[in-house]
Amino acid sequence: MVEQILPLRLAGAKLTRRGRTLVGPIDLTLGPQGFTIVMGPNGAGKTSLLRMMHGLERPSSGRVEWAVPEVQARPSQAYVFQHPTLMRRTALDNVAYPLTVHGMPRKEARARAAEALKSVGLGDSALKMAYYLSGGERQKLALARALIRKPEILFLDEPCASLDGRAIRDIEHILLTAHAAGTRIMMITHDHGQARRLAEDVLFIHHGQLHAADQADAFFSDPQSPEAHAFLKGDILI
Numbered sequence: 001m002v003e004q005i006l007p008l009r010l011a012g013a014k015l016t017r018r019g020r021t022l023v024g025p026i027d028l029t030l031g032p033q034g035f036t037i038v039m040g041p042n043g044a045g046k047t048s049l050l051r052m053m054h055g056l057e058r059p060s061s062g063r064v065e066w067a068v069p070e071v072q073a074r075p076s077q078a079y080v081f082q083h084p085t086l087m088r089r090t091a092l093d094n095v096a097y098p099l100t101v102h103g104m105p106r107k108e109a110r111a112r113a114a115e116a117l118k119s120v121g122l123g124d125s126a127l128k129m130a131y132y133l134s135g136g137e138r139q140k141l142a143l144a145r146a147l148i149r150k151p152e153i154l155f156l157d158e159p160c161a162s163l164d165g166r167a168i169r170d171i172e173h174i175l176l177t178a179h180a181a182g183t184r185i186m187m188i189t190h191d192h193g194q195a196r197r198l199a200e201d202v203l204f205i206h207h208g209q210l211h212a213a214d215q216a217d218a219f220f221s222d223p224q225s226p227e228a229h230a231f232l233k234g235d236i237l238i
């Protein structure tokens, strides 16, 4: 039986580079359910926080701990970048890869990948080289690949930046479907409308500090942090 990897606990977790704090110290527990949106001005430390949670960066001090040892947690979490790196292969092979690399026979992996591509609206593009897909299609492909092993948690760093309305709508639908199927989501966005559409709860980061960790309704209607209030009003935070 696969053990649950959540909750994820951060205790005084801090990331520094060359003596400069990028984010932290952060104390936070991510429970097993939820759709969390991470907001904050440019350079606030949002990406640094996600990278530290996912294990792409080790905390310089403090702890980041899953409910199971990190090596066991790794296969149950996935990360989608703003500009996903795709293999120079077909869309189908890109999605089948996470399955074959974990030992699934190629034929079964390709059948599962074909289904996954269909579910994100790329059924007709399965045999196209990933390289030739549009920006929105590449992001859908990245999502199909990230979701193919049904991760317990999916991290996303501005997956819709620079996409058009239709692609954004499709991607939000994919994310809500994955969430309804049980994947916990943790996503950075600069798009306030998107945050309001998707968030169940919000983390607001400013100057590397966690200024708010609130239910979405409370955060958007009456933010307790003066910085979050100013940010939502459209003020420039420095």
Ligand SMILES: Nc1ncnc2c1ncn2[C@@H]1O[C@H](COP(=O)(O)OP(=O)(O)OP(=O)(O)O)[C@@H](O)[C@H]1O
Pocket (backbone or CB within 6 Å): 017, 022, 040, 041, 042, 043, 044, 045, 046, 047, 048, 049
């Ligand atoms: N590897 C690194 N070495 C040194 N500084 C870094 C490194 N990565 C990020 N930074 C700096 O740390 C700060 C936080 O960056 P981060 O990318 O986490 O912020 P962000 O909130 O995601 O920003 P944005 O919204 O612009 O993407 C920024 O000032 C950035 O320049």
